[in-house]
Amino acid sequence: xxxxxxxxxxxxxxxxxxxxLVMIGLVLSFVKPKIDEMQDRAIIEQSITxxxxxxxxxxxxxxxxxGNKRLxxxxxxxxxxxxxxxxxxxxxxxxxxxxxxxxxxxxxxxxLVVHTEKIGNSNKVTLTRTxxxxxxxxxxxxxELKIIPKAPTPYNVFFSNKGGTPTIIDVELx
Numbered sequence: 001x002x003x004x005x006x007x008x009x010x011x012x013x014x015x016x017x018x019x020x021l022v023m024i025g026l027v028l029s030f031v032k033p034k035i036d037e038m039q040d041r042a043i044i045e046q047s048i049t050x051x052x053x054x055x056x057x058x059x060x061x062x063x064x065x066x067g068n069k070r071l072x073x074x075x076x077x078x079x080x081x082x083x084x085x086x087x088x089x090x091x092x093x094x095x096x097x098x099x100x101x102x103x104x105x106x107x108x109x110x111x112l113v114v115h116t117e118k119i120g121n122s123n124k125v126t127l128t129r130t131x132x133x134x135x136x137x138x139x140x141x142x143x144e145l146k147i148i149p150k151a152p153t154p155y156n157v158f159f160s161n162k163g164g165t166p167t168i169i170d171v172e173l174x
Contacts, residue, residue: 033097040096043078044125047092048109050074051127054090054159055111058135058169061161069160074148076155081148083171085137092127100125136168148173 054072061068074081079094101107103118115126131137139146141162148155155173162168 037096037098040078040094040098041100044094044096044098044100044127047079047094047127048112048114051090051092051112051129052110055129057159058131061159061169062135062167064161066161066163069158072157072159073154074157075153076148076150078150080150083137083139083146083148085139085143085171086145088131088135088137090129090131090137094125095119096123096125098125099123131169134166136164136166138162138168138170140172141170146171146173 057070057072061070079092082089082091082093084091099116099118100123101114101116103116103123105115107114109127111129113128113130115128117124117126148157158172158174160170160172162170
């Protein structure tokens with residue numbers, strides 16, 4: 001009789017452990033996507049702040065005159081930053097679990113335009129700052145598209161005023 005009771009205790013222990021693991025798995029399956037959404041939203045809001053800081057630096061460079069130069073430490077944990085000097089734009093793009101704005105609609109956020117596009121189960125969020133007719137953005141003194149990918153360490157990005165009309169703002173990556 002004693003052996004039967006001892007075996008029953010082990011079976012109950014295993015069953016209770018399995019039930020606990022299943023419950024933890026169910027909770028994680030619902031909570032993890034929400035955590036991912038919240039993390040993506042935080043990264044998008046940080047990126048908006050970075051884009052606004054870049055815009056402020058460009059304005060300061062223009063006011064400071066020819067030869068003025070500023071360093072920006074740019075940390076990209078997710079997404080890419082595009083210096084589109086052919087179209088005088090700075091664009092941040094990121095695949096996100098969070099739907100930051102209504103899909104397909106452009107929303108003005110200060111000087112930025114925020115656009116969300118639904119792609120399958122995720123969203124592509126694009127932050128765009130256009131400098132048409134205000135500044136001529138160049139990358140290493142050339143009108144080209146430069147894509148700066150995510151990286152574990154921050155980039156050192158230099159913005160400098162090269163003069164001209166409209167003012168040439170040159171971007172260099174170190």
